[in-house]
Amino acid sequence: MSSMVPPCQKAIEICNSDNNFIAKAACVTARVLCNPIIGVYSATGLNNYDIRKPCIGTLCYNFDALNAFMNREDVQSSLGAKRQVWQSCNMEVNLMFLMDWFKNFNYTVPTLLEDGVSVMIYAGEMDFICNWIGNKQWTTALNWPGKALFNAALDEPFRAPDGTVAGLFRTAAAASTSNLTFVQVYNAGHMVPMDQPASAFVMISNFLQGRPFN
Known part of the structure; x- marks a missing residue:
């Protein structure tokens, strides 16, 4: 598995180097070289x-209840959506993003922060595909005015409504930016609101209302 990583990394590097034919070809190559790394894990039968x-x-998840809810006419009307069949994963739409899968869009985050838009990145600690380790690493590597403050910040506990520790968070802002917040949610996988609905509610409510997590 580890031997697959260097060719994958090289293809990703070329994919992000330009927008020419060679770079675009490398984006496709990256999919061929990198996806088998995930396949090693998937072959175990684990989620x-x-x-x-x-x-x-x-x-790997049962979305029947979600699909039924999102396909209700009153729900779609409340969301202002055209009446249509809603799918939790539409592969036709998914494939339209094929050339973007290995693109790095982290550069958009500093612009948001400098424009006064707060940003929260969260990950369930049991998620493999978008794990908290990788997400924390890119947030600490991000170049923005508050980088030093963010990296020096402590990981502090935040609590669920029943008082139990729901996870860890760190947050910081520079004088010229809004807050960047990273949250690691305990006992949750990729679908944090499904696995820990109460914790997710606290996390999202605090973020949207600008309240401190602790």
Whole structure:
């Protein structure tokens, strides 16, 4: 598995180097070289989105209740959406982003922060595919005016409504920016609101209302 990483990294590097034919070809090559790394894990039968569970079904999660809710006419009307069939994962739309899968869009975050838009990155600690380790690493590597403050900040606990520790967070802002916040959610996989709804509610409510997490 580790031997697959260097060719994958090189293809990603070229993919992000330009927007010419060679770079675009490297984006496709990256998919060919990098996806088998995930395949090694998937071959175990474990859930890509929660290392505690087996993968059952096409998406490893049961979205029946969500699909039923999102396909209700009153829900779609409340959201201002045109009446249509809602899918939790539309592969036709997914494939339209094929050339973007290995692009680095982190550069958009400093612009948001400098424009006064707060940013929160969160990850369930049991997620494999978008794990908290990688997410924390890119947030600490991000070049923005508050980088030194963010990297020096402590990871502090935030609590669920029942008082239990729901996870860890760190947050910081420079004088010229809004807050960047990283949250590691305990006992949750990729689908944090499904796994820990109360913790997710606290996390999202605090962020949207600008309240301190602690």
